[in-house]
Amino acid sequence: MMAASAPGKLILFGEHAVVFGEPALSTAINLRAEVYARPHTEWLVDGASLEESRFRYVKAAVAKAKPDGPLWIEIRSMVPSGAGLGSSAAVTVATLGALHGREGSIEALAIAREAFEVEHEVQGRASPIDTSTASAGGGILVLRQPRDGLLWSIERDKRKWFVHRTALPPLDLVIGNTGISAATGPLVAKVKDRVDRDPRAAEAVRQIGEITLDGVRALQRKDLVAAGKLMDRNHTILTDLGVGHPSLDRLVEAARPSSYGAKLTGAGGGGSIVALTDRPSVTAEAIRAAGGKAFIVQSDSLGVAKLG
Numbered sequence: 301m302m303a304a305s306a307p308g309k310l311i312l313f314g315e316h317a318v319v320f321g322e323p324a325l326s327t328a329i330n331l332r333a334e335v336y337a338r339p340h341t342e343w344l345v346d347g348a349s350l351e352e353s354r355f356r357y358v359k360a361a362v363a364k365a366k367p368d369g370p371l372w373i374e375i376r377s378m379v380p381s382g383a384g385l386g387s388s389a390a391v392t393v394a395t396l397g398a399l400h401g402r403e404g405s406i407e408a409l410a411i412a413r414e415a416f417e418v419e420h421e422v423q424g425r426a427s428p429i430d431t432s433t434a435s436a437g438g439g440i441l442v443l444r445q446p447r448d449g450l451l452w453s454i455e456r457d458k459r460k461w462f463v464h465r466t467a468l469p470p471l472d473l474v475i476g477n478t479g480i481s482a483a484t485g486p487l488v489a490k491v492k493d494r495v496d497r498d499p500r501a502a503e504a505v506r507q508i509g510e511i512t513l514d515g516v517r518a519l520q521r522k523d524l525v526a527a528g529k530l531m532d533r534n535h536t537i538l539t540d541l542g543v544g545h546p547s548l549d550r551l552v553e554a555a556r557p558s559s560y561g562a563k564l565t566g567a568g569g570g571g572s573i574v575a576l577t578d579r580p581s582v583t584a585e586a587i588r589a590a591g592g593k594a595f596i597v598q599s600d601s602l603g604v605a606k607l608g
Contacts (some may be wrong), residue, residue, distance in 0.1 A: 301337065302337050302338075302607060303336040303396030303606070304334070304335055304395075304406060304604060305333060305394050305605055305607055306332040306394040306397060306434040306605075307333075307334065308379035309326050309385065309392050309433040310432060310573065310574050311325070311429065311565050312325045312326060312327060312507070312531070312565075313511055313531070314429075314512040315567065316543060317508035318325055318429050318461075321461070323443050323444070324427070324441075325439070325440070325466070326433045327599045328437040328438055328599060328600040329370070329598060330599070331378040332377075332390065333390035333391045333396045335375055335376075335393060335397070335398045338371060340371055343370045344371075345373045346373070350373075350506075357392045357419070358395050360418040361392050361414070362399065373395065373398075381573060382482060383566070383572045384485070384567060384571030385475070385572060386564020389415065389431045390434045392415045392431065393603075396414055397604040397605070398508075406605070408604055412436065413454055416433035417456075422429045423485035424485055424510060425489065426486070426488065427461065428442065430513070432451070433603075434603065435603050435604050437535050438600075439465065439468040440463060440464070440465070442461050442462070443462045444461075447464065448466040450462055450464050451463045451465055467517065468520070470599070471576065471578075471598075471599065472578055473573050473575070473597050474555065474584050475597055476551040476555060476572060476593070477593040477594075478548060478551060479570075480545065480547055480569075482567060484567040487543050488567065489529045491505075494542060501541060504537050511533055514530055514574065524560045527561065531563040532563065533548050535552055535562065543565065543568030544568060547592075548571070550590050552573050555583050555586055555587055558579045559583050562575035563575050
């Protein structure tokens with residue numbers, strides 16, 4: 301048997317804009333997916349057929365890894381699905397880690413590139429931020445150009461992303477989950493359609509890129525007040541782009557009185573918010589009072605890794 305794990309992620313700034321090559325900042329979190337693989341007489345995932353649509357990321361990962369013979373694959377994930385926390389990326393990366401690990405060592409770069417291709421194929425359009433964060437762990441900054449801290453670059457359809465390691469201070473982050481699951485692919489396509497049709501949407505995407513770089517600088521100098529205000533602005537722009545939801549707004553408004561700032565995280569349309577706070581218990585309780593599921597997370601420096 302071979303097993304591997306990979307972390308979920310929080311996008312602090314830049315979701316959707318990163319698909320168009322704008323900067324984005326994320327951090328791996330201490331909610332992880334574990335995948336176990338062992339030889340079997342037929343292809344099964346959690347006792348069911350690999351062909352079931354709910355396993356499309358796993359099936360695509362299997363096609364990339366090309367293992368010898370059928371396997372029984374088991375998934376154990378702490379990352380809630382459809383919550384904007386990178387569940388598909390964590391499962392994809394952990395699956396690739398387990399499959400490649402059966403043949404030798406796990407190489408984060410190779411897995412990051414394969415995992416991005418998997419997400420692109422399944423979703424129709426994607427950025428490498430989720431899969432790179434799950435592969436590398438820690439703080440990740442995606443840029444159009446290389447700079448200090450470069451981990452790797454990834455290309456697709458004339459687009460190129462440079463994935464960097466970026467140091468972030470210890471942060472108290474509270475996730476508020478609406479309980480509404482929203483598929484990433486249609487939301488990404490919706491934003492692309494708006495950007496293609498409306499110059500104001502294209503300008504909004506550019507503004508998100510600027511906010512991301514300002515947010516990185518604010519966090520690195522530990523100016524949480526400035527970082528929180530930038531998170532609030534980022535949320536407003538994402539809502540204007542059409543990926544907001546009344547439940548997200550309700551949780552954001554509940555979190556803000558005890559936080560520096562709050563915004564949707566991930567694709568939107570439901571899913572989760574993230575709040576930056578130095579009173580995480582108070583913020584979590586406010587989110588619960590507003591009807592959300594709240595939990596406090598910390599950054600996770602460990603990316604994809606073998607288990608056992």
